[in-house]
Amino acid sequence: MSDPSPAPRRALDGLAALALGAAGACLVGMALVQAWQVFARYVLNDSPGWTEPVALLLMALAVMLGAAVAVRRESHFAFQGFRDALPAPLQAAAKALSRLITLAAGLGLLGYGALLMIDDWDVAMAGAPLPSGLKFAGLAVGGALIALFAIERLMTGDFVDARTED
Incomplete structure (x- = not known):
């Protein structure tokens, strides 16, 4: 392969840069939503119900987008210490196996996340005027x-070690 x-x-x-930027924007959005929650609760004495579900949506999306970028950079949890301890001929096979497992996990997250998202789309989210299926959008996209x-x-x-490429 080349x-x-x-x-x-x-x-x-x-695409990776866009995903990383979107993850960062989600984290900033989550912080702003939580700041509004605190202000509304303790200053206005009127706690909005939508802040918690929206913050959870943003956090889930940020985590999955960040995980995807980590896969591209190969800085995810992949037992590098175990792989590096193997004899040289087995290291390439272990790296290929790790990538295949990651592919299977990604396809599983995509398939089941999309299925859950579609199945729950018509249900209203508790506390926010959004479809409940959005809770699973991060799984599908990530x-x-x-x-x-x-x-x-x-x-x-x-x-070879891809962490030195980027």
Whole structure:
């Protein structure tokens, strides 16, 4: 296998940067929502019910987008110490196996997250005027990105430490 051509790699670089930026925006949004919750509760004495579910949605999305970028950078939890302790010929196989497991996990998150999202879409979210299925959007989107980035890593065929690339 060979390294993908520069155009797809640049596109995936942009997608990873977009995901990381969106994760950061979600964290900022979550902090603002929580700040409003505290202000409304203790200053206005009128605690809004929508803040908790919205903050949880933003947190879930931030976590899944961040996890996807970690897969691309290969800085996720992948038992690197165990892999590095293996003999050299087995290290490449262990890295490929790790990427395949990550791909399977991403596809599972995508499939089941989308299924849960669609199944729960018509139910109103408690406390917020949003569809309850949005709770699972982070799983579906994050799972898709995890799977995409795992496929990219499998296709590159480089079984050296990718953390030094970015």
